[in-house]
Structures are given as C-alpha cells and as structure tokens.
Amino acid sequence: MTDFRSFRASAVVLRHADWGEADRLLTLYTREQGLIRAVAKGARKINSRKAGHLQPFTHVTLQLSKGRDLLIVTQAETVNAFLPLHENLTKTSHAAYIVELLYRFSREEEGGNPALFKLLTDTLERIQNEESAWLPIRYFEMRFLDAVGFRPQLFECANCGREIQAEDQFFSATAGGVICPRCGLGLPNLTKISLEALKYLRHFQRSSYRDAARANPPPEVQKETESLMQAYFTYLLERKLNTPEFIKQVR
Secondary structure (H helix, E strand, O other), X not given: OOOOOEEEEEEEEEXXXXXXXXXXXXXXXXXXOEEEEEEEOOOOOOOOOOHHHOOOOOEEEEEEEEXXXXXXXXXXXXXXXXXXXXXXXXXXXXXXXHHHHHHHHOOEOOOOOHHHHHHXXXXXXXXXXXXXXXXXXXXXXHHHHHHOOOOOEOOEOOOOOOEOOOOOEEEEOXXXXXXXXXXXXXXXXXXXXXXXXHHHHHHHHHOOHHHHOOOOOOHHHHHHHHHHHHHHHHHHHOOOOOHHHHHHHXX
C-alpha cells in the first residue's frame, strides 16, 4: 500500500516568501500535481542545506510530507539551478515573465501536466542559453495557450469561419483569434495584425522548437507580436501582468 503522507516531486520554484522566524514558504509548479505550496523549515538559517536548492527558477527534486495545513519539504536536490537567469537582469526579467504567466493561469492542486512542466523547464533553459529571449518567449506563449485551453484561431476567421487569406488582418481577444478584413469593418475592439506577424504566430503554433528557431523576424514584427500577446493575456486574465513593465524598465 502506497504511503501518501510522503512523496517525491519534480518541481520548479516559482516564488518564495519568508514564513515564521526561519522558514520559507514556496510556490512550486510540479510535474505530478501542478501548482502547490510547501514550507521549507529552517531554510532561512545560515547553515541550512536546503536554502541553495530553493531559489526561484530552480528545477529541483523534492521529498514532501503532509503537514497539518501545508506540505513540508523534507529533502531537496537541484536538477538544474539555471544560474545565468540570476546573474543577468534581462534573463531574470524574462524568466520572471513565464513564471508569472504560469502562476496566473494555474490553480492549486488542479493536477499535473507533464507536457506543460517540460515546456516550462525547456523554456527556462532556452532563455538561459540564447542571446535573445524573443523566440523562446513567443514559442512558450503559443504552446502555453494550447495547454491552458485558449489556443487562438489563426487559420480561419474567428467570426465567419472563412479561411484567412494572404493579407493584413485583425485580431480579436474577445473572439479568440484572427478576424478577416470583411468582418473587421463592423466589429468593435479589434487590433490590426500584419500578414508577417500572423505568419510567425502560426509557425510557432504548429512547429517544433527546432523548426521555429529558424524564424528571424525584423524588430517591428517582434514588437507587434509581443504587444498582441500582451493584450490577449490581459483580456484572458482580466488584469495586466506585472512582469512586462519590469522587462521594459530593464531594457
């Protein structure tokens, strides 16, 4: 018979906060259970063995036991510390963005999503290793939207269902996709989307990362796709994310 009072989990530390006199409250995204919170006892003590393993963005293997109210970290082992994410403020800001997105769309103990967990760890590694974070982040956004059930409709008009033609279009956060010019004349709250920007978003939606990595859009298209995705996430969450402002300040 399995003892569910104690279990192992593969996790990424999303955030931490002081708890009591010497403990740390962790928000974790785990492969097995999704979003959970746990207390690391004594993690703020100078001689704590756990502290170094429990920094934000760190990929860890944890042994967790059930406490009276919260899970308790009994063992921690680092799988990947992603140290460059802590040493470079630009990389820190981009890692913080994907972590905030994941946190905002997650509910505690809604169940594990191994594919989403892999997307998270792969994206942290890409931000760590690649000179520009534009591609890793846009790819993460498109695949993340698939995972959380808000895949934008990019190949047919989200209003009339006709196939999108090779011309500039509109995007509707409300309708969850692209609106053709014919429908766009009479609908409110639309954003223009260029053919070039749409081409890249479609590419990321249906390609492996290896294929997506060939993309090299000009700066104006990068800016357009970033603004479009921010507006879509703001609509879905009914609030602005905090980290895009942080990214702007770092820039």
